[in-house]
Amino acid sequence: MNTLIIYCHPYSQSFNHAILQAIQDNLRSKNIEFTTVDLYAEHFSPVYTKKTYHFFMQERQQIH
Numbered sequence: 001m002n003t004l005i006i007y008c009h010p011y012s013q014s015f016n017h018a019i020l021q022a023i024q025d026n027l028r029s030k031n032i033e034f035t036t037v038d039l040y041a042e043h044f045s046p047v048y049t050k051k052t053y054h055f056f057m058q059e060r061q062q063i064h
Contacts (some may be wrong), residue, residue, distance in 0.1 A: 001031045001032065001035065003033070003034040003035070004034070004035050004037065005020065005024070005034055005037070006058050007020050008038070008040060009040065013060065017055065027041045
């Protein structure tokens with residue numbers, strides 16, 4: 001089993017980050033595999049622009 005952790009907070013000294021580290025430490029101590037996705041580190045943008053939609057539609061048309 002692999003656990004997915006999706007994390008999103010800009011400040012590494014935050015309480016949220018401390019919770020993330022506690023969860024990761026707990027999973028490690030139990031030998032549970034996990035993957036952490038840090039949305040800030042990935043430069044994730046939740047904005048779905050017209051440009052993004054245009055590229056999505058182009059890709060979709062190429063697949064079908």
